[in-house]
Amino acid sequence: MSDAFTALAALVALGTPLVAGPVGVVDADPVIALHGTAEAGASRSIEIAYRDGETAGRLGVDRATVRFEDLPEDFVQALVAVEDASFERHMGLDPAGIGRAVVGALGGRSDAGGGSSLTQQLAKNALVGDSATLERKVAEAIAAVMTESVATKEEILESYANAVYFGRRSDGAANAAQNWFGRDWDALALSENAFLAGVLRAPSGLDPLRNEERARARRDHVLDRMAEVGFITPQQRDAAQAEPIAVAPPPPPPQAGPSPSDPDYWALSEARRFIGIGPYLDQPEGRPFVTTLDAEAQAIAQRALDAVLEPVNRRLPDAPLGRLPERALDRAASNPDSLWLAADRVVARLPEGVVRVIVGRDGLIIEPRETVDTTGATQADAPAAPTPQVPRGAELGDVFALFPDGEVRGRPRVQGALVAIDLNTNEPIASVGGTRSWASGFDRTRAQRQPGSSFKPFVWLAALDGGVRPQDWVLNGPIAVTIGTEVWSPGNYDGGGGSYVPVFTALERSYNQVAARLAMHVGMEEVRRVAVSASLYPPDERGLLFPSASIGAVETSPYRMALAMANLDPRRSDISSRENLEALESMMRGVVVRGTAAGAFANGPSGVIGKTGTSQEHRDNWFVGRTGDIAFAVWIGRDDDDPLPSINGRRATGGSFAAPIAASFIRDARAAGIISEEIETSLFAREEAPYWIEPEQPQPEPQPDPRGGGWWAGGGGGWNGQRSDPYAGAAPADAWRPGWAQ
Known part of the structure; x- marks a missing residue:
C-alpha cells in the first residue's frame, strides 16, 4: 500500500x-x-x-x-x-x-x-x-x-x-x-x-x-x-x-413476511443506535431487545405527522426515488434486464404490490413482475390499473413507485419528525423520523436543523439567571451588534418593533430583537452555558458564542430538543433555581394560551407549555415543550433545505404547521391512556398564564438605565451588573459601550 x-x-x-x-x-x-x-x-x-x-x-x-x-x-x-x-x-x-x-x-x-x-x-x-x-x-x-x-x-x-x-x-x-x-x-x-x-x-x-x-x-x-x-x-x-452451467430448478418461493410499517420502521431505526454497543452485542439467543418506545404512542405520532404532511405533499410534485443516467436507458434496448438492475441501486424498499417505473423518452417504463417456474418459463405480471401518468416535473431517467391503483409516487418534498420523552425516565416513548419510510428511510429525529425561535427559552432562562424578571419591560426595537467588520441586526418576524414590552410578552410573541437584547445583556457565554447544561448542544459547540445563536441559528436535532425540554422541568432539573425554571414554565404557558401557538391549542388539549420556532426563510418549523409527564419536539422541513411551501396562502410557521401536530399527538395519547390527564402542581396547570397585562392598562413610563442605552425600563428598574463580552479582542472596543443598541 x-x-x-x-x-x-x-x-x-x-x-x-x-x-x-x-x-x-x-x-x-x-x-x-x-x-x-x-x-x-x-x-x-x-x-x-x-x-x-x-x-x-x-x-x-x-x-x-x-x-x-x-x-x-x-x-x-x-x-x-x-x-x-x-x-x-x-x-x-x-x-x-x-x-x-x-x-x-x-x-x-x-x-x-x-x-x-x-x-x-x-x-x-x-x-x-x-x-x-x-x-x-x-x-x-x-x-x-x-x-x-x-x-x-x-x-x-x-x-x-x-x-x-x-x-x-x-x-x-x-x-x-x-x-x-x-x-x-x-x-x-x-x-x-x-x-x-x-x-x-x-x-x-x-x-x-x-x-x-x-x-x-x-x-x-x-x-x-x-x-x-x-x-x-x-x-x-x-x-x-468448456463446462456447461447445469443449475438445478429454483426452490419454491417462501411465504413473504410483511415489511415494517412506518411506525415500526422508525422504532427499528431507534433501536439500531444501541445494537453493537456494550451488552447488546451479547443479547441472549431468543431474547428480544426491548426499547423504551410505546407501540401505540409510536402509531399515534405517525398518524399525527402524516395527517399534516400528506395533504401538503399531495399539492407538490414528488421528488424521484432516484435517477438513472441516459446511458442506462440506451443500454436497455439491447439488454432490458440491465435497466432494472440499475434501478435496484437507487430505489429504497417498496411496499407490497408496488413496482418501479422509470421516465423514458416515450413515457413511463413499467417494471415487470417476473417469476421463474421449475421449467424455466418466465411470466410477466404487471399491475392491472389505469394508465399511469408521468409525474409533474419529472425528468428523463427518474425512478418512481407505481401503486396498484395506478398512482405514481416518489419521495415527499416535505418531511418531519416527532420525539416524545417520558419525564420519569428521560427516555423516548415515541420517535418518528418521517413519513413514507419506504421512499426515504433517513431518520430525521437526529437530523441537524436550525431551531429558530424554539431556542429562545434558553435565552430567557439565562436572562432570569442574570436577574431579569418576567414582568420587567424591555425595548422591542432595532438592535445592531458589531463583530469585527460585520454588523448583525435582526428583525422581528412581523416587522414591528419600537415599543417597550414585558419580558413575558416578548417570549409569547417571539420577538427577535428582544431575544438579541437579553442575550447581549447576560452574554452569549451564559446563554451557551444554559443550552449545554440542558443537553441541547455538546460542550464544544462554539457557534453558541455568536449573537445569531440567540435566535436559533445553530443547528440541533429534534431528539436533543425534546431532551432539553425535559431537562428544563422545574420538578427535576438543577440547571437553574426552581423559581427561575417555574417562571420560564409560566411564560411558555403564555405562548400556548395567548402567543404564537394559541391557534393550534384553541380547542385544547390543556396543560401544555411550549415554544414555536421558524428558521430563516421558513426552512424549518418547530414546536417544542412539555405536558405534566412528557417532553416533546416536532420538526417540519425539507431534506433539500429549501423553504417550506405556503399553507392556505400563508407562510409556514411553527405555530401553524408544527404546533397542530403536537396538539393532535397529545390529545390522542391522553385518550389512549398513554400519558396522564392529571397535572402535577406546576404553574402551567392553570388555564391562564400568570403574567398578563390588560390591554387597556397603560404601559409605565420607561426609565432609562443609567448604565446603558436607555433601552430597559419599568417594573423592576434597570439592569444589575455589567454586560459581558464573549468576543473580547474580536470586536472594536466601542462595539459594547452604552448606546450600541440604539
Missing part, C-alpha cells in the same frame, strides 16, 4: 465525527457482529420489541450463516479476482478501483466496475444501505476504513459472504450452493464457484434459465480474471470455461 493512501485512510478514519454528521456517526462493529464470526447455521438477527413486548421487527441477518473455513478456496479467489483484486493490500478503499471507475464513467464504459472495494460493499449491504446519495457514499467509505481497523481479512470475507444476495432466495452464502446446484459448497467444481462469484453482480439477470448466454459470459469473465490475477492457470481456465 502506498504511503499516500495509508495517510488518506487514516485521515478518513480520524475525521469520522466531522464528515459523518449528516448521516450519524458510523460504527463499524455491527458490520462484523451481525454478519460474521457466527456459528455455522446460526441466526444473528435480534428481535426488537416495544416496551409492552409487542414486536417491532428484527435487525441483523435473519438467516443461516457460514464460517470462512467452510467456503471453498476457489470461491474466495473468484470473488476477490472479480470484485477486488487489491483486497489483501488496501485498508478498505481501493484507489486504483476508484480511478478505473471514474475513467470508465467518463468514457461511457459499463464494464469498468463500480470502484467499491469488498469492504465498502459489505458496509453498503450491512450498515448504510443502498441509496445512491453522497451522504451514503461518505458513510460507506468511513465504515469500510473502520471495519478494516477492527477485523481481519478473513472476517471481512466471511461477513461479506453472509451479507450479500446470491439470488434464488439465497440471502447469504449458507444456502447458495444448494439453491443453485443442489449440492453443498465442498462439492462444487471450479466453474460452479466462478459462477456463484459472478452471479452476485445481477442474480436475476444472470440466471441461466433466463439468459444462458449472459450467464456463461459472466462466468467466463470471472475465470479470465482468476487467471489474470494468478489464482488459476490458463489450462484450468480453459477447462472450466
